[in-house]
Amino acid sequence: MLILSLYIACFIILLIVYKTIVKRFSPYSKQKINTVTFGDESAVKPNRTASVLSILTLFFIWCAFTGSSLSPIHAPGPFTGNTSFSYTAKNSNDQIDTAQVYIRVNPVDGTLASPSPSNKNTNTFTKNDSAHVSAYRSVLIRVKMNDIGGNDKDYQIIKINNHDIKIKQTLKVDNGVVSLSKKGSLSFTPNKGWQMEAIWLPPPEAVYARMIEIAKNGYQNVGLFENIGWSLTRVIAGFLLGCIVGIPLGYAMGLSSWFRGWFDPIVEFMRPIPPLALIPLVIIWFGIWESGKISLLFLAALWIMTIAARAGVSGVNISKIHAAYSLGASKLQILIHVIIPNSLPEIFTGARVAMGVCWGTVVAAELVAAEKGAGKMIIVASKFQQTDIVIMGIILIGVIGYAIDILMRVVEKKLVPWKGNS
Amino acid sequence: MTQEVKKNASTSLDINDVSMSFELPNGDTAEALKDITINLREGELLSILGPSGCGKTTLLNIIAGFLSPTKGSVSLNNRFVTGPSAERGMVFQQGALFEWMNVRKNIGFGPNMQNIPAEKVKQRVDILLETVGLHGFGEKNVYELSGGMQQRVSLARCLANDPDVILMDEPLGALDALTREKMQGLILKLWKETGKTIILITHSVEEALLLGERLIVMAPRPGRIHKEYQLPFAEQAITMDIREVKKQTNFTTTREEILSMIWEMEEEIMGRKA
Numbered sequence: 001m002l003i004l005s006l007y008i009a010c011f012i013i014l015l016i017v018y019k020t021i022v023k024r025f026s027p028y029s030k031q032k033i034n035t036v037t038f039g040d041e042s043a044v045k046p047n048r049t050a051s052v053l054s055i056l057t058l059f060f061i062w063c064a065f066t067g068s069s070l071s072p073i074h075a076p077g078p079f080t081g082n083t084s085f086s087y088t089a090k091n092s093n094d095q096i097d098t099a100q101v102y103i104r105v106n107p108v109d110g111t112l113a114s115p116s117p118s119n120k121n122t123n124t125f126t127k128n129d130s131a132h133v134s135a136y137r138s139v140l141i142r143v144k145m146n147d148i149g150g151n152d153k154d155y156q157i158i159k160i161n162n163h164d165i166k167i168k169q170t171l172k173v174d175n176g177v178v179s180l181s182k183k184g185s186l187s188f189t190p191n192k193g194w195q196m197e198a199i200w201l202p203p204p205e206a207v208y209a210r211m212i213e214i215a216k217n218g219y220q221n222v223g224l225f226e227n228i229g230w231s232l233t234r235v236i237a238g239f240l241l242g243c244i245v246g247i248p249l250g251y252a253m254g255l256s257s258w259f260r261g262w263f264d265p266i267v268e269f270m271r272p273i274p275p276l277a278l279i280p281l282v283i284i285w286f287g288i289w290e291s292g293k294i295s296l297l298f299l300a301a302l303w304i305m306t307i308a309a310r311a312g313v314s315g316v317n318i319s320k321i322h323a324a325y326s327l328g329a330s331k332l333q334i335l336i337h338v339i340i341p342n343s344l345p346e347i348f349t350g351a352r353v354a355m356g357v358c359w360g361t362v363v364a365a366e367l368v369a370a371e372k373g374a375g376k377m378i379i380v381a382s383k384f385q386q387t388d389i390v391i392m393g394i395i396l397i398g399v400i401g402y403a404i405d406i407l408m409r410v411v412e413k414k415l416v417p418w419k420g421n422s
Numbered sequence: 423m424t425q426e427v428k429k430n431a432s433t434s435l436d437i438n439d440v441s442m443s444f445e446l447p448n449g450d451t452a453e454a455l456k457d458i459t460i461n462l463r464e465g466e467l468l469s470i471l472g473p474s475g476c477g478k479t480t481l482l483n484i485i486a487g488f489l490s491p492t493k494g495s496v497s498l499n500n501r502f503v504t505g506p507s508a509e510r511g512m513v514f515q516q517g518a519l520f521e522w523m524n525v526r527k528n529i530g531f532g533p534n535m536q537n538i539p540a541e542k543v544k545q546r547v548d549i550l551l552e553t554v555g556l557h558g559f560g561e562k563n564v565y566e567l568s569g570g571m572q573q574r575v576s577l578a579r580c581l582a583n584d585p586d587v588i589l590m591d592e593p594l595g596a597l598d599a600l601t602r603e604k605m606q607g608l609i610l611k612l613w614k615e616t617g618k619t620i621i622l623i624t625h626s627v628e629e630a631l632l633l634g635e636r637l638i639v640m641a642p643r644p645g646r647i648h649k650e651y652q653l654p655f656a657e658q659a660i661t662m663d664i665r666e667v668k669k670q671t672n673f674t675t676t677r678e679e680i681l682s683m684i685w686e687m688e689e690e691i692m693g694r695k696a
Contacts, residue, residue, distance in 0.1 A: 317517045317518070319514040319515075319516075319517050319518035320517070320518050320519075320520065322486070322488055322506065322512065322514070322518070323512060323514060323518040323519075323579075324531070324535075325487075325488075325505075325506035326486055326487075326506045326507070326508065326510060326511055326512040326585075326589075327508060327511070327531055327532035327535060327579070327580075327583055328507065328508030328532055328535050328536055328583060329531075329532075329535040330535070333535050337520070337531070337535075338520065341520070341522040342520075342522070344522070416522075417563070418521035418522060418563065418565050
């Protein structure tokens, strides 16, 4: 909740700051050519400053809540160091005495040098105690163990820091909370602060360091690039197979009533089934080896490419076909010189979608069963609670998916320059 | 259908008693064309005019071979038309150019499909680029051209095949008035220079008058020939300025006559509907 409100606050503050700066320093940019922009979708273009700030904000929040050294400002971290509180006990003779509990809270990665001092006692029957605990953890302190008569039936802890306490009650003390258990022991939990434990969310530099380490030494004897390379190989193999079968099938469905009728129910039935739902069946049929994963990706790409190719054929302007016929072209020539080039924009749109789906599916398939691969790496890391590897894997998967899409767009621009111009 | 076109001494296109009826979704039949007979001699420039729904595009599609008439026949040089062929070239209103080819490849499409040697095709395309006024535009992409220039490419592409008959389906319909007038001049010039038989469909009365030695006004429901004119304006416009031709009194009176004729037809349709 806190993080969400901080995020929304960042959004609003940056928006206001940006608007003020724009107003202050470039008064002429207020003069817009189009006076109507609200409601005109084409006038809304992504503000790149906002994009950069958005990424920086996410990064900042990540840094701030993980105690990263990359950010100057942090959310308060967990308490570490020495602290103490006093307890007051009543013994079987109805005497009342007070003693101190000294606690040393160690940081997560290491311990402080010496145990906390147990000060000399001037008390009658209670004795001072000492304990140590790691940040984010809690410790049980059996204060009565060293007290004189502490095991007597009527021995009772009645106060913490001079506040009354009852069994199962929790009280705030300096740097933590204390609760009294049913058996009369005290449990101390140091303040956790607002930062995330590294096991939930490691700081960015830890993820980066882990990435460098894995890129150098690999993870569980498999190199980082080998893992990603395997995933990419599977995607490309499955995608190409999908294209090789799907595109001609789509053309046939666009050109022949029989093909259209025969394959229509199959395509329409298979299309809404998410590829992930096919994983169990594919494992039963093809096993968990490469053939299984590539078949799955093939199925993921196949229907998308089929539908794209079919749409590409249907989208041809009948005038073009008529023109080609009256220019003396044969059916084969029309297919090669008119129908195929005319369908390329649709096919590229399909290919981009198919690549995205394949990339998502390969990671999921590797989560289920794989020896090597990006998905396999993160599922294994999650079993060992190596959150930094999991996050690194997720970021890499996202970046590669984005890179694939950009690459496809570049190829599309090169091969189909007339798209959007006809 | 793509056999070598025989160069007869005279080409003639005969449209013989053609009728066309479509079955409507509700089971009725709609008569799009009824008993159309037109005979064209070589080099004739025929324009066909009529209100929308009079079946003029259907007729053109029958001549092109895209549609098969329910009655009657079309024959070119005494051979029946059974399907589209290179001997009957067609120019469309728009959207019929191939965006993935540059201007040169678009114009050379027909000859290339008939495996004419590349060198010959290049020569022919060069001449045509000059003829339609697109010199230096050969390597441009068609989507970079203006609407008027695109129609010039369409005309050149059709001529590259050296067809016996050129069918034009509202070739200037999508152009602005100024470009349109320029293109009318170009069509007349091409007609004179090549001596092709041309059938042109339009719903602009002025264009039909100017671009028709012969003008057929069609009437709707069923589509039929309503009136036929022999006109001098096309011949005149070759030597005279087009604007001058259009100013003549016999041009304007004929235009008004045809306009009121078409208005009457439109009103009759509206009345029948009401």
